[in-house]
Amino acid sequence: MKNENFGLFEPLFPGKDGNSTSRRAFLKAIALGAAVAAVPSVFSSSAVAAQAEGGNVLIIYFSHSGNTRRLAGYIHERTGGRMVELKRVRPYPEDYDAVVDEAKKEQEADARPEISITLSDLDQVDTVFIGYPNWWGTLPMPFFTLLERYPLAGKTVIPFCTHEGSRFGRSERDLRRLCPQARLLKGFEVRGSRVSGAEKAVDEWLTGLGLTAAR
Ligand SMILES: Cc1cc2nc3c(=O)[nH]c(=O)nc-3n(C[C@H](O)[C@H](O)[C@H](O)COP(=O)(O)O)c2cc1C
Numbered sequence: 001m002k003n004e005n006f007g008l009f010e011p012l013f014p015g016k017d018g019n020s021t022s023r024r025a026f027l028k029a030i031a032l033g034a035a036v037a038a039v040p041s042v043f044s045s046s047a048v049a050a051q052a053e054g055g056n057v058l059i060i061y062f063s064h065s066g067n068t069r070r071l072a073g074y075i076h077e078r079t080g081g082r083m084v085e086l087k088r089v090r091p092y093p094e095d096y097d098a099v100v101d102e103a104k105k106e107q108e109a110d111a112r113p114e115i116s117i118t119l120s121d122l123d124q125v126d127t128v129f130i131g132y133p134n135w136w137g138t139l140p141m142p143f144f145t146l147l148e149r150y151p152l153a154g155k156t157v158i159p160f161c162t163h164e165g166s167r168f169g170r171s172e173r174d175l176r177r178l179c180p181q182a183r184l185l186k187g188f189e190v191r192g193s194r195v196s197g198a199e200k201a202v203d204e205w206l207t208g209l210g211l212t213a214a215r
Pocket residue numbers: 001009013015062063064065066067068069099100101103104132133134135136137138162163164165166167191192193
């Protein structure tokens with residue numbers, strides 16, 4: 001990942017950095033909306049557990065240079081469930097300056113780019129984690145396409161975001177607008193350059209959603 005343009009964002013969007021009990025307790029606490037400490041137990045990451053218990057968690061993430069993908073992986077290790085990568089059908093340029101430029105134009109045009117995924121079996125899902133890099137102050141436009149198509153009414157929606165100084169920017173506000181009938185919980189944000197090493201903070205965040213750490 002290149003860093004040379006980070007300075008570009010700092011003046012515009014002043015920038016924070018950013019345990020789970022068993023997977024069952026996690027899912028239960030989320031499903032009930034319980035802000036209570038669950039009894040710690042041994043964390044299991046077995047595929048069997050994921051199938052049996054993680055069916056109602058969906059993690060959707062977008063990542064251009066890998067930071068958000070890595071963070072999504074940490075979360076998935078703890079929650080299980082389904083993980084889906086959102087992409088634009090026409091890939092963004094790999095070159096950093098080019099993607100910065102194109103993303104800006106796409107946002108200014110309020111575009112709804114074609115996306116690579118459809119969501120099935122949403123009625124089986126209670127909790128949707130939405131992961132993204134902060135792009136020009138908010139979610140990349142493919143999420144606007146996705147969430148206008150699937151506004152996640154009645155779901156618990158939990159954002160996580162990587163950035164280089166702007167934290168969530170205005171993305172939480174945009175999420176609230178895109179998913180007006182979802183229950184938005186406290187998200188997690190971290191600088192992209194600090195995702196490696198953020199595992200403890202991820203644990204603490206999940207704990208703060210009503211869970212205790214035990215990995
Ligand atoms: C098109 C584009 C726009 C960006 N806009 C911002 C921004 O407004 N604020 C910010 O703090 N970081 C911004 N960044 C930095 C990314 O949010 C950060 O590097 C992120 O960790 C990248 O995640 P990824 O590796 O999952 O793609 C931008 C990066 C790109 C490529």
